[in-house]
Amino acid sequence: MRQENRVDPARTALQPKPLMAVLHGEVPAVPPMWLMRQAGRYLPEYRALRAQKGGFLELVYDSEAAAEVTLQPLRRFGFDGAILFSDILIVPYAMGQDLWFEAGEGPRLAPILGDTDLSALTPDFSRFDAVYETVRLVKAALDPAVTFLGFAGSPWTVATYMVAGQGSKDHAAARRMAYSQADRFAALIDAIVDATVTYLSGQIAAGVEAVQLFDSWAGSLAPTQFERWVIEPNRRIVERLKAIHPDVPVIGFPKGAGAKLADYARLTGVDAVGVDETIDPHWANEALPAGMPVQGNLDPLALVAGGRAVEEAVDTIRTAFFGRPHIFNLGHGILPDTPIAHVEALIGHVRQAREPD
Structure with missing residues (x-):
């Protein structure tokens, strides 16, 4: 698993980075692309390595293995962006909750903060160190033209995970706490903001070139709650990151935001915004700030279906965002049953060097 190919820094400085160029406002003829969860279960090489390591968290905390997983889709598909292989729950783990994954059921956290006060946790930010080492290993092996996210x-x-101790369909435990114990919930949000700034700043110092903030459950909140618990905390993260790393782009992805996406884009300070598959790209192009880079928004299920459905969706998305800085991506993560041949066909269709109809 050791990464043998070292990158020449002088060569790196001379290589164009299409994805970074778009994040800085350029509009190329063909959009750069990567796919959320591009390192994952749809790849046989990933499944083999995970089976060897014995579990998801074991894979994340083996830096050489995690670097290998990060690089696997780059070797196979030649994407313009590499996304760090890790998990969003590394932050609560570093904040002091225990973290494990139940087979077939997903992550578990303890103690459950719906029942326990935040002060009961003992933070241990050394739990970020293995992730930083993964970043360094990937950076040393990455093609100079690829942007590292x-x-x-x-x-x-x-x-939502910290309060419930696991995932849920409606995030009711966190929503109830946010309404009925707003001060207690605000203290938790403040602590997560602090840990997240530390975590992302450490990733940047280790070698990533841009970062993405995943708000996968933003769509479960009412508008006023969205302003308080999505827009404002993300704004604070971006503001603090920019004070430390002013030239590092931040992509915000509030899945399910709907019409609230426009306010998110204007008020958080993010450099680019991810658009999920439920949003009409034509509406997004009109509603979002002029010139703001966008990312998205192919339905992951369309990619599973493949064929003409994908081609038509790609053409619609490219037409909608024509003239705007655009990173082609899915509207959420790639699904485990996605055929590899469909990913290859998608890449070929996106990269046709022609203007959209």
Whole structure:
């Protein structure tokens, strides 16, 4: 698993980075692309390595293995962006909750903060160190033209897991706490903001070139709650990161935001915004700030279906965002049953060197 190919820094400085160029406002003829969860279960090489390591968290905390997983889709598909292989729940783990993954059921956190006060946790930010080492290993082996993306979960989404101790369909435990114990919930959000700034700043110092904030459950909140628990905490993260790393782009991805996406884009200070598959790209192009880079928004299920459905969706998205800085991506993570041949066909169709109809 050791990464043998070292990158010549002088060569790196001379290589164009299409994805970074778009994040800085350029509009190329063909959009750069990467796919959320591009390092994952749809790849046989990933499944083999995970089976060897014995579990997801074991894979994340083996830096050489995690670097290998990060690089696997780059070797196979030649994407323009590499996304760090890790998990959004590394932040609550470093904040002092125990973290494990139940087979077939997903992550578990303890103690459950719906029942326990935040002061009961003992933070241990050394739990970030293995992730930083993964970043360094990937950076040393990465093609100079590929942009390296780090990430973290946004505070609201992370809090839903910390309060319930696991994922849920409606995030009711966190929503109830946010309404009925707003001061207590605000203290949790503040602590997540602090840990997230530390985590992302460490990723940047180790070598990532841009970061994405995943707010996967932003769509479960009412508008006023969205302003308080999505827009404001993300704004604070961006503001603090920019004070430390002013030239590092931040992509915000509030899945399910709907019409609230426009306010998110204007008020958080993010450099680019991810658009999920439920949003009409034509509406997004009109509603979002002029010139702001966008990312998205192919339905992951369309990619599973493949064929003409994908081609038509790609053409619609490219037409909608024509003239705007655009990173082609899915509207959420790639699904485990996605055929590799469909990913290859998608890449070929996106990269046709022609203007959209």
